[in-house]
Amino acid sequence: MPLFDHQASLTAFANSHFKSEKDHDYHIKLKFEHSLRVCENAKAIVADEDITGHVASLATLAALFHDIGRFPQYTTYGTFKDAESINHGRLGVLTLRDQKLPHATSKKDLRLIRAAIGLHNVKAIRDTTPQPLATIANIVRDADKIDIFSVILDHLDPETESKPVVIHSLIQDQTKYSDEVYQTTLAGEIGDYSLLRYSNDFILLLIGWLFVLHYPTSVRLIAERGLIEQAFSILPKDDKIQTLNEKSHTFMRYKNTRTP
Numbered sequence: 001m002p003l004f005d006h007q008a009s010l011t012a013f014a015n016s017h018f019k020s021e022k023d024h025d026y027h028i029k030l031k032f033e034h035s036l037r038v039c040e041n042a043k044a045i046v047a048d049e050d051i052t053g054h055v056a057s058l059a060t061l062a063a064l065f066h067d068i069g070r071f072p073q074y075t076t077y078g079t080f081k082d083a084e085s086i087n088h089g090r091l092g093v094l095t096l097r098d099q100k101l102p103h104a105t106s107k108k109d110l111r112l113i114r115a116a117i118g119l120h121n122v123k124a125i126r127d128t129t130p131q132p133l134a135t136i137a138n139i140v141r142d143a144d145k146i147d148i149f150s151v152i153l154d155h156l157d158p159e160t161e162s163k164p165v166v167i168h169s170l171i172q173d174q175t176k177y178s179d180e181v182y183q184t185t186l187a188g189e190i191g192d193y194s195l196l197r198y199s200n201d202f203i204l205l206l207i208g209w210l211f212v213l214h215y216p217t218s219v220r221l222i223a224e225r226g227l228i229e230q231a232f233s234i235l236p237k238d239d240k241i242q243t244l245n246e247k248s249h250t251f252m253r254y255k256n257t258r259t260p
Helices: 003-015 022-048 053-065 070-077 088-097 107-119 133-155 179-186 199-210 216-224 227-234 239-254
Strands: none
Touching: 003 022, 003 053, 022 053, 022 070, 022 133, 022 216, 053 107, 053 133, 070 088, 088 107, 107 133, 133 199, 133 216, 133 227, 179 199, 179 239, 199 227, 199 239, 216 227, 216 239, 227 239
């Protein structure tokens, strides 16, 4: 399954959603470039975690196409908020079903790819998820989180032009954050988008992802890219945030063994 041809297929699909409207096209381009980076993250994970063969190939393809539902979602609804439009993971499953992928791909492989796309944005996948789907989905989920982390932080940089769609139109107040979101993150639990009110809440949600990443390689990539430091450079400098900062760095230091 040559990856280049699949990238060309995604490129053509993304290009079909451009409208020659600056703001609209910005968001389509953003998701296309995000998809390519998530694919690269997936390749890094499978290489470092010694995941090989057909499962590695399927995980890389699923990562490439994981957000294919975002293009029709934004074109139709003008938002990336699933709660205000449609679940983009489920839409991705339906969208990919209608696409003719390059090369012969078995029905079994297509089902696995679509299933991983459908699972990539759920809060958590069940422990009973069968193999190899669990591995493929976990790779995609980690690869996606790593890049979302970077995209959101870049869009919250004070020197970056505000893009409300990207940060879900949250209130941008550098001094405020929600205690409930903070406590969830401090507990190492998965946050809920519905609780986000301030842009700092989004940052706290991202930091919480650090503790639920499946692969140590994913934690290493977060650390190497300085994303935790970037996150805390934006957040307020109070005692609660400092406690979370220390917990995050301790976790990164010790999460350094491969997952079977």
